[in-house]
Amino acid sequence: MPRARSGPQTRKRRKKWLKRAKGYWGAKSKLYKTARLQVMKGMQSAYRERKRKKRTYRSLWITRINAALRPYELSYNNFIHGLKLHNIDLDRKALSELAIRHADDFKSLVELAKAKP
Numbered sequence: 001m002p003r004a005r006s007g008p009q010t011r012k013r014r015k016k017w018l019k020r021a022k023g024y025w026g027a028k029s030k031l032y033k034t035a036r037l038q039v040m041k042g043m044q045s046a047y048r049e050r051k052r053k054k055r056t057y058r059s060l061w062i063t064r065i066n067a068a069l070r071p072y073e074l075s076y077n078n079f080i081h082g083l084k085l086h087n088i089d090l091d092r093k094a095l096s097e098l099a100i101r102h103a104d105d106f107k108s109l110v111e112l113a114k115a116k117p
Helices: 008-020 032-072 076-085 092-101 103-114
Strands: none
Touching: 008 032, 032 076, 032 092, 032 103, 076 103, 092 103
C-alpha cells in the first residue's frame, strides 16, 4: 500500500501557514515553504519589535519631559532626582502627559523638584 502524503492533516497544517502569509508579496504568500519561512521570520520580528517599542516610547517620554523642562532651566536628571527626594512616584508616561496637556500642574512639579527637601 502506498504512503499517503497529502492527507487532511497535512493540508490543514499547510493551509494554516498559508493563511498567516496572506498579503505577502509573490511566492511568499503562495508557496508553502517560502510562506512558512517568511511567517516565522515575521513572528520573530514582531516579538523583537514588541520589546523595542517599550524602549522607544520611554525615550520619547524622556525627550518630551526634557523639552518641557528647558524653559524652567532645569535638566531632566535634576528634575527626576528632585521628585525622588520628595517621594513623588510618577512614571515617565504620566510626567510626559502632564507636560503636554497640563502645563500648570507640571510647573508646580518643577518648582517642587527645584526646592530643597
